[in-house]
């Protein structure tokens with residue numbers, strides 16, 4: 053890999069920063085492509101170069117890929133705003149990166165989606181992730197698709213939001229808190245990207261990336277409460293009530309809760325039996341409990 057070039061679209065994001073650091077650490081020359089590009093803290097500046105690229109712009113995507121040996125797409129959009137839609141970013145943008153990469157002779161492409169991505173899903177976000185996988189495969193058949201469960205790590209939105217909820221006098225649950233999640237450490241997912249790009253034999257494969265342990269939502273809240281030395285009653289709240297709340301929150305400019313997040317919390321998000329996963333990459337992913345102390349101040 054030493055000296056090979058990789059363009060990381062979304063390389064300034066929560067996952068992207070770790071992917072950039074990991075690839076640069078392994079000797080890749082990394083272009084960090086984003087609308088507001090910057091070299092992430094801790095990334096080797098001699099091997100890392102910021103490049104402005106909006107994945108909605110043909111020319112910018114093509115320029116960011118010029119001379120690249122590999123490409124990574126970890127661009128994100130969680131809340132639609134005006135013309136910045138899930139279709140524009142997750143589907144059309146992802147397809148553009150894949151098509152332009154193939155046309156430019158880029159040998160490897162790794163694209164992130166998520167466990168449960170399904171073009172027929174009721175949630176517009178999950179359905180767009182499903183269509184993104186089809187569009188990427190169509191444009192670049194040898195692409196690697198990485199489907200993580202919910203990511204956690206230092207400064208993540210997932211643990212930070214849960215920690216905020218556990219400060220309330222009564223902690224509301226999504227339903228009865230029985231939805232099963234397999235939170236995956238962001239650094240493990242970054243390592244998986246590096247292993248996949250470093251092994252041409254994996255081209256065209258899909259990996260589902262879940263952490264070392266499965267927890268119910270209730271168990272995760274209990275872990276966080278124990279970690280913070282707090283005791284709080286946990287209150288079941290029906291999903292219908294959450295959907296109404298999220299619809300009302302959607303009227304705010306920066307909604308704290310979206311109907312897509314509620315939909316995600318209503319469905320188990322764990323590795324599908326039989327799917328290729330970390331084990332196939334020779335990795336043992338961390339469980340949330342093992343790394344909670346590093347990720348969330350007590």
Ligand SMILES: NC(=O)c1ccc[n+]([C@@H]2O[C@H](COP(=O)([O-])OP(=O)(O)OC[C@H]3O[C@@H](n4cnc5c(N)ncnc54)[C@H](OP(=O)(O)O)[C@@H]3O)[C@@H](O)[C@H]2O)c1
Nearest residue numbers: 062063064065066067086087088106107127128166202203
């Ligand atoms: N976080 C999770 O729990 C989780 C779980 C499963 C899958 N995923 C997937 O992992 C990916 C990364 O998530 P994240 O949480 O790391 O996201 P994030 O922190 O929000 O980062 C998003 C990145 O995308 C870039 N970006 C946004 N719009 C862009 C555009 N039009 N053109 C180019 N770059 C653009 C952002 O930089 P600029 O704004 O400067 O452009 C930033 O670098 C997403 O696809 C997400 O769906 C995340």
